[in-house]
Amino acid sequence: MSIAVLSLPAVAGECSCSRRLSEFGVGRDPMSHSVAGVVCVLLSQCPEFMKDRLRILTVEDEPAVTRLLALVLGGPAAKVTNASDGWMALIKIGATAEPFDVIITDHNMRRMNGLELVRRLRVRKFAGKIIVLSAHLTKENIRAYEELNVDMMLAKPFDVEELQLAMNLLTKKPSAKVTAPMAARA
Numbered sequence: 001m002s003i004a005v006l007s008l009p010a011v012a013g014e015c016s017c018s019r020r021l022s023e024f025g026v027g028r029d030p031m032s033h034s035v036a037g038v039v040c041v042l043l044s045q046c047p048e049f050m051k052d053r054l055r056i057l058t059v060e061d062e063p064a065v066t067r068l069l070a071l072v073l074g075g076p077a078a079k080v081t082n083a084s085d086g087w088m089a090l091i092k093i094g095a096t097a098e099p100f101d102v103i104i105t106d107h108n109m110r111r112m113n114g115l116e117l118v119r120r121l122r123v124r125k126f127a128g129k130i131i132v133l134s135a136h137l138t139k140e141n142i143r144a145y146e147e148l149n150v151d152m153m154l155a156k157p158f159d160v161e162e163l164q165l166a167m168n169l170l171t172k173k174p175s176a177k178v179t180a181p182m183a184a185r186a
Contacts, residue, residue: 086112
């Protein structure tokens with residue numbers, strides 16, 4: 001079995017991406033050097049490679065749930081960012097250049113709970129989707145979230161397939177309008 005080793009001298013070792021990868025030991029041997037070069041080319045020459053990824057912010061104070069959400073929702077089609085409470089979520093929202101498409105928040109958290117986070121998001125005119133994922137919702141909380149027009153509320157423990165279905169429904173892009181072909185005139 002032979003492996004083709006690419007030589008990318010114009011990119012590998014010269015771009016900031018390659019320098020950052022080398023800090024972690026990537027690119028020191030010929031194979032990983034080539035892989036690092038390909039990654040650099042993809043990221044620098046094809047910005048559209050990452051452009052259409054769904055941006056998700058999970059706001060959750062339980063590390064195990066945070067990891068599960070990242071595992072279930074992350075991948076090539078989505079970038080998942082985590083915040084441990086509403087306060088940290090607002091900081092991350094304010095610091096990002098690209099707006100989040102979906103925010104998934106717990107209700108019961110220290111410093112700032114999910115309800116206060118959603119109130120502040122509505123004041124800021126957040127245009128993305130909001131999902132509340134919590135085991136501690138009272139009737140008053142549910143009513144308050146409904147008044148704030150959250151897109152969906154799911155109870156913990158949650159079913160992974162139910163969460164994935166909710167995400168698919170909420171982030172589905174509208175399909176193009178279908179029109180019938182015009183009949184040819186005689």
